Amino acid sequence: MADIKKFMYVNRKAPYGTIYAWESLEVVLIGAAFDQDVSLAFIDDGVFQLVKDQDTAAAGFKNFSPTYAALGDYDITKVYVEKESLEARGLSLEDLQHLVWEDEDEDYAEKDSIRLVSRAELAKVMADQDVLFNF
Amino acid sequence: MSTIDVNGKQLEVDEEGYLANINDWEEAVADVMSKQDDLQLTSEHWDIIKFLREYYEEYQIAPAVRVLTKAVGKQLGKEKGNSKYLYGLFPYGPGKQACRYAGLPKPTGCV
Numbered sequence: 001m002a003d004i005k006k007f008m009y010v011n012r013k014a015p016y017g018t019i020y021a022w023e024s025l026e027v028v029l030i031g032a033a034f035d036q037d038v039s040l041a042f043i044d045d046g047v048f049q050l051v052k053d054q055d056t057a058a059a060g061f062k063n064f065s066p067t068y069a070a071l072g073d074y075d076i077t078k079v080y081v082e083k084e085s086l087e088a089r090g091l092s093l094e095d096l097q098h099l100v101w102e103d104e105d106e107d108y109a110e111k112d113s114i115r116l117v118s119r120a121e122l123a124k125v126m127a128d129q130d131v132l133f134n135f
Numbered sequence: 136m137s138t139i140d141v142n143g144k145q146l147e148v149d150e151e152g153y154l155a156n157i158n159d160w161e162e163a164v165a166d167v168m169s170k171q172d173d174l175q176l177t178s179e180h181w182d183i184i185k186f187l188r189e190y191y192e193e194y195q196i197a198p199a200v201r202v203l204t205k206a207v208g209k210q211l212g213k214e215k216g217n218s219k220y221l222y223g224l225f226p227y228g229p230g231k232q233a234c235r236y237a238g239l240p241k242p243t244g245c246v
Contacts, residue, residue: 029196029199032199033199033201062195063195064195066193066194066195067194067195067196069193069194070194070196070198070202073198073202073205073206074199074202102209104205108209
């Protein structure tokens with residue numbers, strides 16, 4: 001298809017308390033129908049969105065964190081997590097969900113979606129995008 | 136809000152006929168809805184409806200039709216993972232119609 005653009009959705013806020021995280025996820029899933037080159041970035045408090053074993057029962061919010069695991073089904077295979085943001089919050093990759101996508105061309109082999117990158121590396125990836133959406 | 140009658144129970148539905156409360160669902164909901172559409176449910180229909188409910192249970196979303204197609208192909212066999220087969224079962228659109236029967240919200244990505 002002609003004219004595939006690079007879209008990056010940048011997630012900067014904690015998952016609950018504001019609507020940004022969920023809105024972003026919905027836009028990503030809807031936008032995935034348009035066959036663009038899509039990636040996600042999680043920086044600042046946005047890294048909390050990917051923390052595993054979330055329980056929102058006491059807060060009365062819908063726990064939408066299981067939906068991140070569906071990103072692979074929507075052919076979203078590039079999920080960048082900024083190393084500095086993660087470390088500043090005392091988190092490591094082990095605290096995050098293990099997100100994978102299945103490569104149909106390799107008999108549905110599971111591949112990791114999350115790419116841990118430094119701030120400088122992420123800046124380079126961002127500079128390479130056609131469109132950035134900030135949430 | 137309008138309702139549908141399922142075995143004497145009045146269940147709330149939205150303006151497009153989707154169940155207002157996902158927890159109201161039982162198999163009879165699909166029977167009632169399909170009768171309204173003059174559609175006879177077969178085990179092939181039920182495979183898709185059950186698949187959708189499991190998908191929602193796991194991911195908390197109703198999959199877009201292209202995601203459904205791919206996943207059905209993987210789980211139920213390549214010959215079923217195409218839109219011809221799915222539209223044959225659900226002529227109003229496998230995403231929308233099957234999700235409605237399954238008690239799920241309208242699929243994310245169906246505009």
